[in-house]
Amino acid sequence: MPNQEEYSEQLYTEDALLLKVKQAIKDSGMPEVSIAPGYGRLLTMLVAASRSTRILEIGALGGYSGICLCRGLSKAGRLTSLELKAEYAELAGRHLEEAGFGEAVEYKLGPALDSLKLLEAEGRTFDFFFIDADKENYPNYLEYAIKLAAPGAVIAGDNIFLRGRTLNAEKNGPAVQAMRRFNEMIASDERLTSTLLPAYDGLALAVVK
Numbered sequence: 001m002p003n004q005e006e007y008s009e010q011l012y013t014e015d016a017l018l019l020k021v022k023q024a025i026k027d028s029g030m031p032e033v034s035i036a037p038g039y040g041r042l043l044t045m046l047v048a049a050s051r052s053t054r055i056l057e058i059g060a061l062g063g064y065s066g067i068c069l070c071r072g073l074s075k076a077g078r079l080t081s082l083e084l085k086a087e088y089a090e091l092a093g094r095h096l097e098e099a100g101f102g103e104a105v106e107y108k109l110g111p112a113l114d115s116l117k118l119l120e121a122e123g124r125t126f127d128f129f130f131i132d133a134d135k136e137n138y139p140n141y142l143e144y145a146i147k148l149a150a151p152g153a154v155i156a157g158d159n160i161f162l163r164g165r166t167l168n169a170e171k172n173g174p175a176v177q178a179m180r181r182f183n184e185m186i187a188s189d190e191r192l193t194s195t196l197l198p199a200y201d202g203l204a205l206a207v208v209k
């Protein structure tokens with residue numbers, strides 16, 4: 001019997017381009033940690049439903065989530081994506097180009113915290129945030145997202161369960177502690193309306209009041 005995620009996934013056909021992105025990631029020996037297909041579809045829906053035009057992604061990898069985010073954008077929309085590794089941003093950029101979003105995306109290379117500091121100094125604001133990079137910095141990324149948020153902005157954060165480690169009292173490494181802190185912030189920060197989705201590896205969702 002399929003589990004709930006397998007059952008849901010088998011109702012959809014993953015499109016050829018997203019499959020190609022995943023294959024390219026595998027072939028390049030990059031970590032195979034793109035967002036789950038069901039959450040990719042959710043990102044597209046949320047960007048479209050919120051009519052977001054300025055998206056900030058933290059963690060590009062091979063461009064899978066970038067394509068999903070851009071698919072929800074209107075023609076005038078733009079994606080700013082922060083990525084530590086130049087070779088990852090390059091591959092992501094090629095895939096976004098292939099998806100028809102080459103003009104809509106800009107990559108900022110280096111540690112995301114440095115890029116966020118610059119974006120803040122430039123007075124940039126965003127309607128939609130997707131947090132999906134180094135887990136130790138999730139609480140810092142959330143604070144920046146709230147700072148750079150336009151009123152009503154949406155914040156999504158992936159992998160909040162760390163494949164079960166977040167829930168396991170015997171696991172207390174830096175990533176686990178940071179993720180617990182992030183989840184607590186999402187759940188209790190009075191500046192946010194939020195929920196945590198438990199499918200796949202968990203997705204945090206919030207709207208900045």
Ligand SMILES: C[S@@+](CC[C@H](N)C(=O)[O-])C[C@H]1O[C@@H](n2cnc3c(N)ncnc32)[C@H](O)[C@@H]1O
Pocket residue numbers: 033034035058059060061062063064065066082083084085088110111112113132133134
């Ligand atoms: C889980 S992957 C992102 C997956 C991508 N969002 C997707 O679903 O297609 C995490 C990415 O964050 C990047 N990363 C890790 N630490 C970072 C940092 N300090 N600043 C910016 N990017 C970082 C990694 O190089 C990797 O590409």
